[in-house]
Amino acid sequence: MTDLLADRDGWLMTNCSIARTLDVVGNRSTLLLLREASLGTRRFDDFAARVGISEPVAAARLKQLVADGLLERRPYQEPGKRTRDEYVLTDKGAQLVPVLVALRQWGDTWAADDAGPSVRLEHHDCGAEVHAVLRCAGGHDVEPDELDVRPGPGLLRVDSE
Amino acid sequence: MTDLLADRDGWLMTNCSIARTLDVVGNRSTLLLLREASLGTRRFDDFAARVGISEPVAAARLKQLVADGLLERRPYQEPGKRTRDEYVLTDKGAQLVPVLVALRQWGDTWAADDAGPSVRLEHHDCGAEVHAVLRCAGGHDVEPDELDVRPGPGLLRVDSE
DNA sequence: AGGCTGACTTAGGTTAAGCAAAGTCAGCTA
């Protein structure tokens, strides 16, 4: 899958983007809260109930998601009700949607109920089913075994030996 | 982002494919082990060292990954060395690569070091950079805000009220 | 046969993530 593997021990993974992303969204309840936000949930109680977590956990995770800039908290008011805050996905948060779609599609394939998946994602414009796929800048579809790993500008190498 | 939100409380999320996937790969060390497997790491010690986890944790997670069918354990022998086992990605495991790519790309954008990402993914055939994108069966690129959520065959509804 | 090495396991302890149950508090509605 890579031809730089021979060199692999010369790399340091202290600047791994996967690890850094997991530092932000690396736990179950955080990702499920983002799932809910992407489905349109906005209110505190709904988040807790729909994700199936307790209120203290929901409060802590939502607070962290706001602090990390994935959700934005803003006041709103339903007619005849008092003002309150809602949580909505920021652009930064919305850019995690491909992660959610990829997770969903793996689960649909490998871990679905006998009845099949509970939800189907469609392209709003044409109604066709949506998938997460790998594609290169040259426009080709890329399979997992067609990836080459190259050093990037931020790659830290071991100080010789 | 969805027009079924109005009905959202009529759904039960007990059959959510995202949650089911997270039941399998929902913790940091598991995903980082899969990162390593996708980069070509095969030996126990290398997994532990490159992910940065202790041996007991590496042993437990690798065992679970084999039990879940994401990694396959098979004997191999380097010339002049004794036989030992290596861990390689199964097809089931390789299908999580889009998740890893999507996580990496979010981290490259939102959490990278000043120097930039440590690794660049290229299409083996043409050398162009690879991304995880959303695409519909009609061939259109899909943005996160162009998704419609529809009930699937496995959707459980609340037993009325 | 004896030692080395890679691949684990065992023991003991810490931190983070979770829960349930109960309390607080602000601001409409009546």
Next chain:
DNA sequence: TAGCTGACTTTGCTTAACCTAAGTCAGCCT
């Protein structure tokens, strides 16, 4: 102004995910 409701917070506890340090064990090499 009193009460209700949504949105949290506080308390006290359990479980899961880690760690370090040390021990085990199989099999080629000499």
